[in-house]
Amino acid sequence: MVSPEMQKLAQERAARMQAAIELKEPDRVPFTGLGGDIVAAYAGITAYEFEFDFEKNRQAAIKWLKDFPADSPVGGIGGLDNLAMSVAFVDFPDLANQFFMVNGPMNDVLNMKFARFPGRQLDEYSSRQFIGGKNMEPEEYDELIADPVKFSYEKILPRIAGNLADLGSPTSLATMARLGMVKAQQAAEMRKTGAALAELGYPTGGGSTFAFAPLDYIGDHLRDLPNLVLDIRRYPDKVKAAAEAILEVLVKWTLQGKAAGAVQAGFPLHLNEYLSPKLYREFYWPTLKEYILRLREEGMRSRLFCEGWHDAHLDTFLELPAGWGIAAFEKTDVRKAKKVLAGHTCISGGIDVGVVISGTPAEIDEYIKRLLGDMMPGGGFILGPNVGNLPRNTPIENVAAVYEAVEKYGKY
Secondary structure (H helix, E strand, C coil): CCCHHHHHHHHHHHHHHHHHHCCCCCCECCECCCCCHHHHHHHCCCHHHHHHCHHHHHHHHHHHHHHCCCCCCCCCCCCEECHHHHHHCCCCHHHHHHHCEECHHHHHHHCECCEECECCCECCCCCCEECCCCCCCHHHHHHHHHCHHHHHHHHHHHHHEHHHCCCCCHHHHHHHHHHHHHHHHHHHHHHHHHHHHHHCCCCCCCCEEECCCHHHHHHHHHHCHHHHHHHHHHCHHHHHHHHHHHHHHHHHHHHHHHHCCCCEEEEEECHHHHCCHHHHHHHHHHHHHHHHHHHHHCCCEEEEEECCCCHHHHHHHHHCCCCCEEEEECCCCHHHHHHHHCCCCEEEEEECHHHHHHCCHHHHHHHHHHHHHHHCCCCCEEEEECCCCCCCCCCHHHHHHHHHHHHHHCEC
16 A cells, blocks of 8 residues: 555656646756666676566665655666567557567567577676667568558568567467466566555656657668668658658557557657758658657657757757657757757756766766756756666766755755
């Protein structure tokens, strides 16, 4: 049973986040917290145990969140993007989102060719890895455009999942049966984790679902990024047509998350850094913009994690209605983003994990003080790391220094 005190804390955390998204000043700056491989190290377990043992994972997350509380929880069983499988099963709303993230136990069943996990393909202390690759030839664009779902199921799924290479075979049927068993076990474990987080004062409703820029789907899961950049030059009309065809499937997929209770959609942007402003605006932005607008019409906000440098593309956000969602940045200075987007777009990020890894507690205190001094005025800012993973050997006193500085300087 969740105590009234923790229920109140959850409401305060949710309200803090919502105020920032709505471009207001909350009582204090919302803070997403730090996490990553350090969560397992702090609990004294390997990355393998963290990825494959739900009970150890849950206890590690609880230990971390008790000692380093924030406005959103970190930890939990993560995974690697498996969007092609979600697309293949998009006509089955109860399944499509279940397949999007492949974790260690799921990968034991599926044998995904792009996935590397600790204690399996990697040593037991390594981070999981997404290994890209070309899974589609350029002459197959017409098949993709004609029917993205059929193409994903019949052509891409057998190419990326070792145990689904021969669809309809006893091996593939047994694989899907075993996958269902694993997912059922994990669903029960996730309910336990959700209950544990609620007892620590974290909101349980109004969560986030997945989304993906159409061109990133082609680059990450079909052609790989270098080939797609060449395709833009060699087959521009086919690339545009493919992005438009995929958009319809991805919007349908994301809205399945809304039907399950999600109020926000999270986009990881990958190709953005590799495109000039001209190419970004011609090939990448049109379908991404339409995606965001269609979700907004359905009452959903979007959160875009702009990987790499996004400086050259900041002004495109101004084409969206004010309050459309959140722009989080990896390399782009959030101060520069604020100059362009203040009063229009909620900005997230700001903490360079390199400073947390290599600085001293005194340097970190001053760093956070200056960052919050620049970013808090006017609201519309969520503090967080520029990347989600702190390595195992990050000095714990540096982590503590971040949280202490946020407590000291983060009140409005």
